[in-house]
Amino acid sequence: MREIAKKANVTLPTIPYHFGAKNNLYREAATDAIKLGIDYEKLFKDNCEIDYTNKQQVSNALFGIINSLGDSLCRKEFTHQTDLICQALFCHDLVLQRALIDVFDLFEIPFLKFMDKAGIKYTDEDKAFWLVFIWSQMLFYVSAREFICVDLDMDEIPPPFYERLAWKTAHMLCLEFGLPNPVI
Structure with missing residues (x-):
């Protein structure tokens, strides 16, 4: 909220008045x-300078992209945003979900370019499944970190x-695409 107030050049207590409703502020x-929380350009640039005819390199790059996304989401300073995104993703607010879909384009567009370069064919349904699968897996597990810590009796997840x-x-995606397993 402080960031939004700063961007809008208003005081923190006046935020609800400027946005009209709590839902708009939440959205x-x-x-x-x-x-603002993830450098998508760097995420893809760091992982996509590969030989796209080499299927193992494509698999490894796919792992690198997903691992970098996970690293971004589980940063200590970003965990409250991850929780917020997770709540929004799994809520029943269609307006908020539409807004999230628009913002997820920041990941989707370079991801689909990666898929095209790798020669992986897909339908709109495939694309929707893959993107929901990636985001839901990463967000769910990062958001469930306290539960995992309690279960494993740890202070922090390694x-x-x-x-x-x-x-x-x-x-799972490599199986779907007919690619070899990524090598770490």
Whole structure:
């Protein structure tokens, strides 16, 4: 909320008046978290300079993309935004979900370019499934971190846990695409 107040050049107590309703504020906060919290250009640039004819490199790049997304979502300073995005993703507010879909284009557009370069054919239904699968897996597990810590009797989840999650997610997509398993 402070970021939104700063961007809008208003005081924090006047935010609800400027946005009209709590839902509008929530929508703005969730979409800003997705837009501003992750460097999508760097995420894809760091992982996509590969030989697209080499299927193993494509698999490894897919893992790298998903792992980088997970690293971004589980950063300590970003976890409250991850929780907000997760709540928005799994809510029943269609207006908010439409707003999220528009913002998820920041990931979707370069992801589909990656798929096209790799020669992976897809339908609109395939595309929707893959993107929902990636985001829901990463957000769900990052958001469930306290539950996992209690279950494992830990103070903090070690990074290999998220790397394993990224590998499992990439593995499922590689099966779907007919690609070899990613090599870490």
